[in-house]
Amino acid sequence: MSQVKKQKVGKKSLLVLGSGLVVKPGVEYMAKQSTVFDRILLASRTEAKATAIAAACREAGATVPILTSELDVTKDEHAGRLADLVSQVDGVLSLLPYLFHAQVAEEAIRQGKHFFTTSYESPELKALGVKAKEKGLLMLNECGVDPGTDHMSAMRTIDEIHAKGGRVVELASFCGGLPAPDANDNPFGYKFSWAPRGVLLAAKNTATVLEDGKAVTRTGREVYSTAVRETVRGIELERFPLRDGTMFVEPYKLSGEVRKFHRGTYRYAGAWCDAIMALDSLGYLSLDVVPASANVATYLDLARHLLGVAGDADAVRAAVAKKLDIAVDHDLFKHFAFVDLFGDEAVPKDKAPLDVLCAAMEKRMQYAPGERDMIIMRHEYVCEYEDRHETVETVMNYFGVPDGDTAMARTVSWPIGIAITKLYSGEISLPPGAYRPTIPELYNPILDELSKLGVEYTDEVVSTTQK
Template sequence: MKKILLFGAGKSATVLIRYLLDQAAQENWQLTVAEANPELAKSKLNGHPRGTAVALMADDVLLRKTLITESDIVISMLPPALHILVARDCLELKRDLLTASYIDEELLLLKDAIEANDLLFLCETGLDPGIDHMSAMQLFDRIRSAGGTISGFKSHCGGLIAPESDNNPWHYKISWNPRNIALAGYAGAVYKTDGQLKEVPYQEVFENCPVIEVPGSGKWACYPNRNSLTYIPVYQLDSATTVVRSTLRHPDFCTAWNYIVKAGLSTLTDAELINSYRDKSIADWFTACLNFYTRAETFADFLNRYVPAAEQELVDHLFRYLGLMSDGPLPRHTTVSADILQYLLETRLTLSPGDRDMIIMIHEVEYQMQGVHQKTISSLIVKGEDAVHTAMAKTVGLPLGIATKLILTGHIRAKGLCIPTGKEIYDPLLRELEQNGIRFYEKEELL
């Protein structure tokens, strides 16, 4: 019997757990879910005879190592900053590891040791990163094998609310880590377009976002993601004059979020300000942010000074809906403005039990083929079942579950610190994802 250890049972782990349990009898697996909230883990296992929940705080070194020693393969769905604890243990105890998170600098330091121990640490195997890597590389490899040269790549992805569940003015509800939403765009953006390098500071990320139309799903604004240039060597895009990755949101969301940023509401460095308003209301904090970051005296003053007349009604409505004028007290355990903003997002933009979320991913690949300039548009739309079995959980969890099976059955033999850009990994993964309703549709254009 093969034993699988999963760290974490949060929002994105729901479908992963279900997939592993559905396969457990046929593949002769036993699944252990280690979670700080064991009741959460038990609820996801739902009494399955091949599932066990274990209460674990991530810093419990002894129990963490014991669980890893007793397992054949490890999956970490912990917050990204905690992956390194599991990774070091897996290296010491010689166990393969899978995560959906980005490879960070700390993990890179283990690269040579991972290879020397003939282990596989497969990272970035979720949605974005994950499905984006696999689907893009499949396109690139196909074009190159036919003699084509890539000249441009744009990739857009959004975790959104399905139209049938869209009933708030932000046109958004939270289906994944709310911290990432509160800090959207915080790192600024770097990308290349028409051969020109573009560097966009945080204060400008949400300004004048381009809008694309997705057939059957409406129009969506695109704001650029972090550093798109890091994907040039990963995808071998040296010949491309345009390389940009972006996140999709409703245009109204991006319009209003632009002023969230300008008002300083997502700041991570204003603990002194928050401490001085500890006994005040959310409205008092909001006004203090306006005073400090924009020199506006009131919200009306901010609207008149910073927001074009055509956008003022929308921004006023969305800010009020978010609760920024609330007389309620500041939430406990908040130390900076971003904490308060996150609290408002979690309380105002929550998924109701019957809500369906939606994932949209679009790749636009321009290339030269035998002297002809062409473009492939590859698009994916996935909708969730409800607020628990979300499209986000499905698209993050299924790639990890499928990869786990392929490794345990010997169909993936790669070693080292990897992401799923190799054909050996992406081909079987994409085939099974398609069988589970995660399928890209392509359209070709002559340019």
């Protein structure tokens, strides 16, 4: 199959859609590659946000022109505007919410333009990837951090193990975005850069893991109740699976050899899982709107309603302790007090308990000026060789810049920015088709460049047992 032409003659252009919290570092990286790009179009529902990102990139030394535009893909009247913007560029990077990727990808492919995202490959994107291949185009998905460099760093090590004649019989792959230890100052051990609804909804989802070679699906409560504690780079964490990790057995080239495969996320040890399970038991994760007849005006009222009790805050605390079968001085009450669940603050009207809890968390669990976030990732591989067993780990721990870029923003948008830059320059050359970064042609140059930027993935053999 023919390669997508390198086309180093003439600089390239890119349309970036979105102006959210992760956009700026990736755009800045590309806008500093003046030998590759002649312009970047940045379109957002709120053009003022796009303009602010462009200005910040210029202040950071970017020299490639960044042109901004207003675009709201949810509005039918903007369909023509999307088509017009796509017509002006060589490729499209969607950093919009994942629900809109397929709509944008369809337009890009219709006009013969390459398409890129950091998000999981949905069934719709997978189908569009076939069309992209037929038209001689590239589609690259899952090129952020999780998904993204989790694939890359795992596959680099898996390929090395296979090249040495080894088999990976167990793999645990976990990644979390958390407050840095110096900013970890609330009982939940977590902070939000955006609305927490999605994080709380995830507590209601199932997760599928591979155990003894068989797929096992756990309910939300089972996921949290079986969380495993471990120490990574001196940080005490708890890990639990998310989504269906077994879908990556084949892309990771582990079919027929891996017997145990867990893929998920991290929280600080003892801070999150028990608290979320308790809040679920109390009814705070319910999506049923509280009826007006319940006369719920304050958080204390909501607690009374959910527990079916009357009385003051002390009476409610006693009812909570009874419901959860804990003492009234249990550490979980620190979580409840932090978000003032038994206080007199007014609750949002006509909302479900989950949304009321979200409002309380969002108000109190934001990053303060000068605080840093971090990304922490670890893969653990149990390997079999002809003469030995080995346990190998890959670790990455990257911190945000106080009052600057977050670790989340850099680790999500740098990888896709690097990939597009190297595809445009011809340093990476691939046949037409849809990809995730699980092949060495992608993961090696991207990980190498990330290392130069300070995001390093280190491998270590932590134990060896001779057969």
